[in-house]
Amino acid sequence: xxxxxxxxxxxxxxxxxxxxxxxxxxxxxxxxxxxxxxxxxxxxxxxxxxxxxxxxxxxxxxxxxxxxxxxxxxxxxxxxxxxxxxxxxxxxxxxxxxxxxxxxxxxxxxxxxxxxxxxxxxxxxxxxxxxxxxxxxxxxxxxxxxxxxxxxxxxxxxxxxxxxxxxxxxxxxxxxxxxxxxxxxxxxxxxxxxxxxxxxxxxxxxxxxxxxxxxxxxxxxxxxxxxxx
Numbered sequence: 164x165x166x167x168x169x170x171x172x173x174x175x176x177x178x179x180x181x182x183x184x185x186x187x188x189x190x191x192x193x194x195x196x197x198x199x200x201x202x203x204x205x206x207x208x209x210x211x212x213x214x215x216x217x218x219x220x221x222x223x224x225x226x227x228x229x230x231x232x233x234x235x236x237x238x239x240x241x242x243x244x245x246x247x248x249x250x251x252x253x254x255x256x257x258x259x260x261x262x263x264x265x266x267x268x269x270x271x272x273x274x275x276x277x278x279x280x281x282x283x284x285x286x287x288x289x290x291x292x293x294x295x296x297x298x299x300x301x302x303x304x305x306x307x308x309x310x311x312x313x314x315x316x317x318x319x320x321x322x323x324x325x326x327x328x329x330x331x332x333x334x335x336x337x338x339x340x341x342x343x344x345x346x347x348x349x350x351x352x353x354x355x356x357x358x359x360x361x362x363x364x365x366x367x368x369x370x371x372x373x374x375x376x377x378x379x380x381x382x383x384x385x386x387x388x389x390x391x392x
Contacts, residue, residue, distance in 0.1 A: 174194050174380065174381050176190035176194065176383060179384075181385070181386050182386065183386050183389040184350060184386070184389040185389070187384070188203075188346045188347055191203055191339070191375050191377050192339055192346075194377065195339035196380070197379040200339055201338065201339040201377040201378040201380065203335065203338060203339055203341070203346055203376075204336070204376055204377070205332075205333070205334055205353060205373065205374070206331055206333050206373070206382070207331065207357060207370060208330060208371045208372035208373075209326060209330045209331070209332060209365075209369060209370060209371065210365060210366070210368045210370070210371050211362060212330065213328060217363055217364030218362050218365055220326045220332065220360050221300075221302060221326070222302070222323070222357075223304050223316075223322065224322060224324065224356035225352070226336060226337070226349040226352055227352055228320070228346070229319065230320050230335060230336075232338070234317050235255070235272045235273045236274045236275075236276060236317050236318065237253065237261065237265075238253040238256045238277070238310055239257065239276070239281045240258065240276075244278045245257070247311040248310045250311065251314035251315050252318055253276070253310075259284060262284045265288055266291060270295075274305065274323075275292060275297050276299060276305045277299040278307070278308055279307075282306065305323075322336075324357070334353060336350055336353060337349050350375070350385075350390055351390055351391060354370070354390045355391065358391070370392040373385040
């Protein structure tokens with residue numbers, strides 16, 4: 164029989180019960196006992212089948228309390244737009260040479276933004292960026308002529324979300340060091356964004372299950388009514 168890790172022995176709270184959002188957040192924070200500032204993660208099980216085009220859920224939301232992490236932004240642009248991106252704080256900026264670098268395996272970034280005129284070049288990166296969820300897309304604001312604002316949004320707490328094959332949305336909504344109120348605000352912002360992104364093809368119960376956890380901690384079920392689901 165496998166030996167139970169020490170950290171699991173210190174876990175508290177009922178992982179089988181459904182908790183109001185404020186109680187779930189308290190439990191997540193209480194069980195985030197790693198030596199680093201754990202990310203608080205949310206999993207939302209949606210009543211959709213992403214295999215159908217009219218049931219895909221994808222979008223972007225600005226978390227009011229931020230994400231608590233440094234986001235490395237790469238921008239594919241040239242000339243004045245490249246300078247705009249640099250001024251806004253983008254770590255990596257380029258055009259043809261950056262596309263070639265990414266094709267060669269360079270992936271030292273968390274978000275990719277591109278201007279519309281660069282999409283012919285960006286199209287070459289579909290097989291590289293697509294599987295990682297990094298492909299620029301106008302639907303989530305990562306293909307835009309306003310690259311400066313897009314960079315600021317990415318660094319200020321804007322996150323992308325999209326359904327996985329099983330219809331689940333996974334996202335980091337802050338750090339364990341955040342206040343309970345800050346985490347609750349971020350959760351509600353994401354749920355609100357998911358409700359607004361409800362696809363026309365979704366039938367029956369849309370938001371089926373919600374759970375919160377920290378990177379190394381247990382998951383706690385959240386009552387949808389307490390977050391406006």
